Amino acid sequence: MRKIREKDIRECVRRLALKANVRLRDDVRRAIWAAAGREVSARGRRVLRELLENAKIAQRDSLALCQDTGLPVVFVEIGPDVDASGVNVTEAVQQGVVRGYREGSLRNSIVADPLRRGKPGFGPCIVHTTFVRSKGFKVTLLPKGFGCENKTQLKMMPPTSDAKDIEDFIVGAVRDAGPDACPPYIVGVGIGGSSDYACQLAKEALLRPIDKRSRVPHVARMEKALIQRLNRLGIGPMGLGGKTTVLGVNILSYPTHIAGLPVCVNISCHVLRSASEIL
Amino acid sequence: MIRLSTPLDPSALRSLKAGDEVLLSGKVLTARDQAHKRIVAALKKGARLPVDIKGCVIYYCGPTKTRRGSAIGSCGPTTAGRMDKMTVPLLKAGLKGMIGKGRRSPEVRQAIRKYRAVYFLATGGAGALLSKKVRSARLVCYADLGPEAVVELTVKDFPLVVGIDAEGRDVFAHQERKR
Numbered sequence: 001m002r003k004i005r006e007k008d009i010r011e012c013v014r015r016l017a018l019k020a021n022v023r024l025r026d027d028v029r030r031a032i033w034a035a036a037g038r039e040v041s042a043r044g045r046r047v048l049r050e051l052l053e054n055a056k057i058a059q060r061d062s063l064a065l066c067q068d069t070g071l072p073v074v075f076v077e078i079g080p081d082v083d084a085s086g087v088n089v090t091e092a093v094q095q096g097v098v099r100g101y102r103e104g105s106l107r108n109s110i111v112a113d114p115l116r117r118g119k120p121g122f123g124p125c126i127v128h129t130t131f132v133r134s135k136g137f138k139v140t141l142l143p144k145g146f147g148c149e150n151k152t153q154l155k156m157m158p159p160t161s162d163a164k165d166i167e168d169f170i171v172g173a174v175r176d177a178g179p180d181a182c183p184p185y186i187v188g189v190g191i192g193g194s195s196d197y198a199c200q201l202a203k204e205a206l207l208r209p210i211d212k213r214s215r216v217p218h219v220a221r222m223e224k225a226l227i228q229r230l231n232r233l234g235i236g237p238m239g240l241g242g243k244t245t246v247l248g249v250n251i252l253s254y255p256t257h258i259a260g261l262p263v264c265v266n267i268s269c270h271v272l273r274s275a276s277e278i279l
Numbered sequence: 280m281i282r283l284s285t286p287l288d289p290s291a292l293r294s295l296k297a298g299d300e301v302l303l304s305g306k307v308l309t310a311r312d313q314a315h316k317r318i319v320a321a322l323k324k325g326a327r328l329p330v331d332i333k334g335c336v337i338y339y340c341g342p343t344k345t346r347r348g349s350a351i352g353s354c355g356p357t358t359a360g361r362m363d364k365m366t367v368p369l370l371k372a373g374l375k376g377m378i379g380k381g382r383r384s385p386e387v388r389q390a391i392r393k394y395r396a397v398y399f400l401a402t403g404g405a406g407a408l409l410s411k412k413v414r415s416a417r418l419v420c421y422a423d424l425g426p427e428a429v430v431e432l433t434v435k436d437f438p439l440v441v442g443i444d445a446e447g448r449d450v451f452a453h454q455e456r457k458r
Contacts, residue, residue: 043298053405061407064343065404069343069353105345105346105352120427145404179381234453238403239382240440271404
């Protein structure tokens, strides 16, 4: 058993906060670059080129890609070879986020009380901790901007729904988001589980590389069908028209109850940020 | 490409058409949700505003923290639709321009036409790029709101697209928002 220390977690989260907010994910950069080559709308192409330029400047100057450095959602996966007894994992993550955000001059976007609001701070973030079969102590940080988080939709669908019903709901969610939440989007979808778990799956789906389709053949088919349908909506980059409305659709599914079919759509803007490390 | 400077000249403003690409230079005021809430409350009470919005351009933006040696941090636009319910009183009070991203409500579009104003779009998620177009920043009011404080930015050739022009033409007209 390998002992994990709070200091290591804190340092790791600090590094991830800096990296995720400043360096555009390679899969996202490649997808924008490819889309810029395919896009037929001149305005759309101009926006996509600006995004590539933005990513270059952000990395060069260690500047946040987007001023909305998000509500950080942190996934901690603890393997069987790791001893975390006596370690306050959640607190160490929280401290790491605050350090990273302060060091990177990122934005303090979190209000302590959702009703009374007040002066925003750097935390607390959201921490999901699970025990897994794979070895090591894995930390993933996803700074989720709220322009797109606000477009999340959950629907408890009837268990008799077919693929088309599900696809229609997902397409509707993207159409509702329209030009508002910084298209081209990456669409995370969670299907199954309970209402809360479907929402978590939808968010976790955004962590998968966007150029990789699901390993479940019928889910991969649904992803491909959705990418085609969504790119025919005509929303385009920043909603200014074109055939690049989504850069990817990632679906995660989980067993569910005979009486239900929860589906959650968690949309990400084109600045999909995340970074992970295994300690 | 059209070059514009603040204060916006009424005749230049009238000649803008939805979809036009613009480079804006001059002064803009950042204000987003909480600042709008306070301004609207003050207007309702007839109280004196801590910031003069007459003839101004408001930028829906909450930048990241400013590093030493820079004018501003990352500073792209936030979703404009959240300000819709608070926008008409500001236009009535003399606001001439807004910068944001995404669709506006029919009420805002009508008010833009009525008061001969303009709504510009900036590229969302390009905050690092846009920060290079800001020359200086000065805190105006509501410092307690942190990134939502009202800050006067001096910008040079800030790249924009006309979203809604003074005639009420809307670049997103074909993509009505579900109410």
